[in-house]
Amino acid sequence: MPRPRPVLALLLAAVLSAVGLTAAAPPAGAAVDARALGARYDATGSTITFRVHSAAATRIAVYLYAAPTGAAEKVSYVLTRDASAVFGVTVDVATLRDTHGLTGTIWYGYRAWGPNWPWTSTWTKGSSAGFVADVDAAGNRFNPNKLLVDPYARELSHDPLRPGATDDTVYASGPAHRTVDSGPYAPKGAVLAVATGATGVKPTRAFKDDVLYEVHVRGLTRDDPSVPAAWRGTYRGAATKAGYLASLGVTAVEFLPVQETQNDTNDVDPTGTAGDNYWGYMTLNWFAPDRRYAADRSPGGPTREFQTMVKAFHDAGIKVLLDVVYNHTGEGGARTIGGATAYDLWSWRGLDNPTYYSLTADRQASYDNTGVGGNYNTYHPVAQDLIVDSLAYWKDTLGVDGFRHDLATVLGNTCQHGCYRYSRTDPGTALNRIVREMPARPAGGGAGVDWIGEPWAIGAGTYQVGNLPAGWSEWNGQYRDTVRSDQNRMGYDPVTPGQLATRLAGSADLYGDDGRRPGNSVNFLVAHDGFTLRDLYACNAKNNNQPWPYGPSDGGSDDNRSWDQGGAAADQRRAARTGQALLLLSAGTPMMTGGDEVLRGVRCNNNPYNLDSSANWLTWNPDANQSAFRAFTSRLAAFRAAHPALRPATFYSSADGNGNGLGQLAWFTPAGTAPDAGYWNDPNNHALGWRIDGTEFGDPASAIYVAYNGWSGDVGFTLPSPGAGRQWYRVTDTSTWAEGPEQVARPGAEAALGGQGTGYLLRGRGLLLLVAR
Ligand SMILES: [Ca+2]
Ligand SMILES: [Ca+2]
Ligand SMILES: [Ca+2]
Ligand SMILES: [Ca+2]
Numbered sequence: 001m002p003r004p005r006p007v008l009a010l011l012l013a014a015v016l017s018a019v020g021l022t023a024a025a026p027p028a029g030a031a032v033d034a035r036a037l038g039a040r041y042d043a044t045g046s047t048i049t050f051r052v053h054s055a056a057a058t059r060i061a062v063y064l065y066a067a068p069t070g071a072a073e074k075v076s077y078v079l080t081r082d083a084s085a086v087f088g089v090t091v092d093v094a095t096l097r098d099t100h101g102l103t104g105t106i107w108y109g110y111r112a113w114g115p116n117w118p119w120t121s122t123w124t125k126g127s128s129a130g131f132v133a134d135v136d137a138a139g140n141r142f143n144p145n146k147l148l149v150d151p152y153a154r155e156l157s158h159d160p161l162r163p164g165a166t167d168d169t170v171y172a173s174g175p176a177h178r179t180v181d182s183g184p185y186a187p188k189g190a191v192l193a194v195a196t197g198a199t200g201v202k203p204t205r206a207f208k209d210d211v212l213y214e215v216h217v218r219g220l221t222r223d224d225p226s227v228p229a230a231w232r233g234t235y236r237g238a239a240t241k242a243g244y245l246a247s248l249g250v251t252a253v254e255f256l257p258v259q260e261t262q263n264d265t266n267d268v269d270p271t272g273t274a275g276d277n278y279w280g281y282m283t284l285n286w287f288a289p290d291r292r293y294a295a296d297r298s299p300g301g302p303t304r305e306f307q308t309m310v311k312a313f314h315d316a317g318i319k320v321l322l323d324v325v326y327n328h329t330g331e332g333g334a335r336t337i338g339g340a341t342a343y344d345l346w347s348w349r350g351l352d353n354p355t356y357y358s359l360t361a362d363r364q365a366s367y368d369n370t371g372v373g374g375n376y377n378t379y380h381p382v383a384q385d386l387i388v389d390s391l392a393y394w395k396d397t398l399g400v401d402g403f404r405h406d407l408a409t410v411l412g413n414t415c416q417h418g419c420y421r422y423s424r425t426d427p428g429t430a431l432n433r434i435v436r437e438m439p440a441r442p443a444g445g446g447a448g449v450d451w452i453g454e455p456w457a458i459g460a461g462t463y464q465v466g467n468l469p470a471g472w473s474e475w476n477g478q479y480r481d482t483v484r485s486d487q488n489r490m491g492y493d494p495v496t497p498g499q500l501a502t503r504l505a506g507s508a509d510l511y512g513d514d515g516r517r518p519g520n521s522v523n524f525l526v527a528h529d530g531f532t533l534r535d536l537y538a539c540n541a542k543n544n545n546q547p548w549p550y551g552p553s554d555g556g557s558d559d560n561r562s563w564d565q566g567g568a569a570a571d572q573r574r575a576a577r578t579g580q581a582l583l584l585l586s587a588g589t590p591m592m593t594g595g596d597e598v599l600r601g602v603r604c605n606n607n608p609y610n611l612d613s614s615a616n617w618l619t620w621n622p623d624a625n626q627s628a629f630r631a632f633t634s635r636l637a638a639f640r641a642a643h644p645a646l647r648p649a650t651f652y653s654s655a656d657g658n659g660n661g662l663g664q665l666a667w668f669t670p671a672g673t674a675p676d677a678g679y680w681n682d683p684n685n686h687a688l689g690w691r692i693d694g695t696e697f698g699d700p701a702s703a704i705y706v707a708y709n710g711w712s713g714d715v716g717f718t719l720p721s722p723g724a725g726r727q728w729y730r731v732t733d734t735s736t737w738a739e740g741p742e743q744v745a746r747p748g749a750e751a752a753l754g755g756q757g758t759g760y761l762l763r764g765r766g767l768l769l770l771v772a773r
Pocket of ligand 3: 466467468509510511512513514
């Protein structure tokens with residue numbers, strides 16, 4: 001999702017919080033899966049029970065199909081409402097088979113009536129019988145002509161649009177389309193037996209010890225010639241990359257959304273982007289693995305194949321994290337058709353609009369903090385049940401180890417309709433309920449979930465970097481912005497040595513103030529949303545309006561803090577090495593983006609969300625420079641893994657904790673002296689050194705020293721003490737003179753430099769890494 005910047009939003013949030021403007025907590029949510037919603041076989045497979053929530057529906061019927069398209073339903077049943085607003089019915093499988101000819105996988109959807117469209121016996125599919133209004137004063141938008149996907153369906157048959165059926169108005173309400181029966185077109189849920197595939201043994205590694213790799217499951221292998229053609233771009237293909245990622249030093253793969261999204265039509269125009277969405281941040285259903293990403297697209301195939309992929313990663317010691325989108329849905333916001341405002345209905349909105357969505361105060365429209373459709377009503381206990389139940393399904397049945405929540409501050413909203421108010425502490429928010437019901441992994445490792453939030457959204461009060469609740473790690477946008485500015489915007493975006501040091505040392509100002517730890521800071525330079533690492537250092541501005549396959553894409557931030565380094569390719573590669581080194585040497589949890597290890601570029605497109613194209617898929621034929629950068633990345637990742645001093649459990653101290661004469665963390669000017677306040681606070685100082693006392697961490701190096709020269713010219717550094725009786729040895733210098741496959745020395749092959757007082761000339765925009773022994 002687009003990333004906004006801290007402006008008045010942060011101040012507003014502080015003011016609201018200070019004056020206690022938070023709503024009373026709603027009733028505590030039920031435990032996981034307490035209401036057993038969805039479609040489920042009984043233990044013997046002889047009955048199916050359908051259960052669906054709606055607070056205001058007056059009638060719900062389930063329609064059962066032998067095939068998802070091309071034929072009318074075989075039979076329908078009216079459900080019975082219970083006191084908790086669950087509509088349910090249990091049907092006999094033998095009757096379905098023998099009387100109604102439902103012999104294979106059963107596909108289903110719901111039709112719902114309510115106060116704005118009561119049921120009448122004269123209603124038939126495609127009629128207006130009973131119609132009162134598209135929406136009533138309470139915000140209900142029932143329309144029995146729209147077949148609705150069960151929010152608890154385990155798999156979907158297809159996307160709302162598919163090749164040969166690309167008219168999205170069939171789902172619309174409003175005067176022109178409210179009587180169009182969407183049944184022949186709509187996605188259907190599959191009634192499936194409980195998935196029992198093995199997902200292996202979950203790693204228990206502390207999150208601070210992870211190296212995250214954000215990647216699109218399709219893009220990972222779609223263009224990989226080493227993967228069998230039928231598996232390319234699928235869960236099965238991704239599973240074959242576990243060994244590669246392990247060798248790169250990746251310990252957690254974080255997939256862009258794999259929950260069902262509209263992508264069946266991406267190839268209708270094979271050389272254009274009209275209507276396409278590649279990233280998939282428009283979720284159709286929170287339980288269903290996207291069918292298009294499966295090599296086995298038969299009913300149950302995506303679920304089984306996803307489980308098998310998880311097992312392959314677990315077998316390689318790699319966690320599987322999912323990017324999930326609970327701030328809005330793919331059902332979309334208001335749109336204009338023929339001059340009239342219309343809303344599409346194919347799931348939540350047609351079942352219970354005011355429960356599942358945040359609405360404007362008059363309940364007549366969507367309330368939108370996301371820029372891509374109405375907010376999901378995350379403060380409502382029933383809407384929260386769906387969040388929690390689906391996350392638990394991915395965690396427990398599909399084996400997922402952690403989740404990154406898109407635009408997560410929408411999940412900290414304490415207001416259901418007509419406003420947005422973030423609270424870190426309100427126990428009734430979705431953020432707090434999630435970690436209460438599915439506790440975060442302990443900081444030192446063990447069983448638990450790695451919870452990551454993108455701590456911003458769009459609009460006032462949503463920028464909350466450093467302010468998610470306990471239990472949550474965060475994409476540290478301040479880390480990204482500070483390092484980018486320092487490397488790319490000298491003279492334009494002032495960065496003091498003090499600001500840089502705070503970010504490199506784990507951002508104690510953001511996560512230490514509320515009891516969290518360095519590992520809660522997910523440090524990153526780039527993500528899917530924005531430039532690739534290569535383009536960050538090779539592009540002065542976005543260039544999104546390119547011809548296929550590099551565009552055209554709309555949108556994209558204009559605040560990229562990027563720079564082409566004057567156009568010299570060698571300087572661009574050096575900047576990438578220095579940035580990658582800063583990332584892998586910082587306290588916190590580093591995240592890189594898939595393909596960055598080979599300097600993947602998309603020619604300055606910074607919003608390629610719609611490019612399901614060869615330009616956006618990873619490439620697997622690196623040239624010599626790309627191979628060298630991959631070696632650089634993997635060896636530095638291995639260095640990080642080998643040195644616990646780089647992965648502190650708590651924030652570094654300047655004190656000498658073991659009396660060996662070295663502070664746990666000490667900062668230095670190039671002269672080898674401690675920076676004074678004047679040095680720390682002057683953005684005209686562009687060089688900084690730091691030393692970590694390895695003996696306080698059980699580190700194989702008695703000390704680690706890093707010198708960073710952000711200045712354009714060479715800087716002479718005077719090395720500090722390596723400790724009594726020790727010498728400094730060079731692991732790497734990111735400067736161009738050292739470029740090549742051996743730029744990071746193997747352990748034991750580091751060049752000896754000398755002891756305290758040794759001079760070292762560090763080239764402009766370079767970084768030096770030393771170990772003492
Ligand atoms: Ca799909
Ligand atoms: Ca296309
Ligand atoms: Ca904080
Ligand atoms: Ca010490």
